[in-house]
Amino acid sequence: MVEKRRILSGMRPTGRLHLGNFHGALVNWLQLQEEYECFFFVADWHALTTDYANPEFIKENTYQMIIDWLSVGLDPEKCTIFIQSQVKEHAELYLLLGMITPLAWLERNPTYKEIQAELHQKDLATYGFLGYPVLQAADIIIYRANGVPVGKDQLPHVELTREIARRFNYLYKQAIFPVPEPLLTDTPLLPGLDNRKMSKSYDNCIYISETNEETVKKVSRMFTDPKRARRSDPGTPETCPVYAYHRLYNEPERTENIASLCKEAKIGCVECKREMAEKLVEALKPTREKREYYEKNPDKVKKIIEEGTEKARSEAQKTMELVRKALTLAD
Secondary structure, eight states: OOOOOEEEEEEOOOSOOBHHHIIIIIHHHHHHHHHSEEEEEEOHHHHHHHHTTOGGGHHHHHHHHHHHHHHHTOOTTTEEEEEGGGOTHHHHHHHHHHHHSOHHHHHTOHHHHHHHHHTTTSOOOSHHHHTHHHHHHHHHHTTTOSEEEEOGGGHHHHHHHHHHHHHHHHHTTOOOSOOOEEEEOOOOOOBOTTSSBOOGGGTOOOBTTSOHHHHHHHHHTOOOOTTOOSTTSOOOGGGOHHHHHHHHHSOHHHHHHHHHHHHTTOSOHHHHHHHHHHHHHHHHHHHHHHHHHHHHOHHHHHHHHHHHHHHHHHHHHHHHHHHHHHTTOOO
């Protein structure tokens, strides 16, 4: 029997997950768990790189995010779900990799200055923020992962991980770490309520965990085609965020029909949003029912986290034994 290739991916616990997270990452994770040996982790230490001054929300966000993962269909029988900070070996490998990583590699990280500019209100002139790509590398290679699912914007991070893995193997003349391959994934940008990218910082999200009533209310105030000032104006559905949701949640034939009606001004925006809201709520029903189940059964969630973390820790410990021997450190 051929062993499955191993995949590693994670998310920072910055809050409740929204539909942008679902279509941008979780849909892909659901497919990967069927094809690979997957390790999915909550990157709570990474959250501290930008939110070190306000860590009080990280624990609750971690728990709620794992419930979101389970509710959309991540299966602990098919993948390993764990919390980064509960596997202390990540920190040990991070320290050791920091010893061999050239400073110039970190300073040329393209997102280093971008995030600093985006979060200009926070003091990110810290060692932890500069060095987070090394922690990210440790997260990946400690499980000797063969691949990392990423969008194009994250390719530089994976390439840095590959360079660090190669450098370690070269310096200590042992092929301990596979050089992980980036698995490019389509990450469609689902528009938010205001037609910008869906983002918590824009307060324009539809959340997996909200109620049906909240979803319907949000849809009712979504931006529509700006050229349709009046009901009688012909529309351009390709530029309308509501139509983007129809394409995801309505039947293809009906979606095409709505586009034709919109272009001919035979359907109004209110009617269009009402139908889309119904389809969206219907599609989210199984997810929200499952989420309610896990909310009522916290012991099951706790057990899933404990078992996943124990499996991750066991794999990490095996790797660290090899690393210590390569470095001739006492075990």
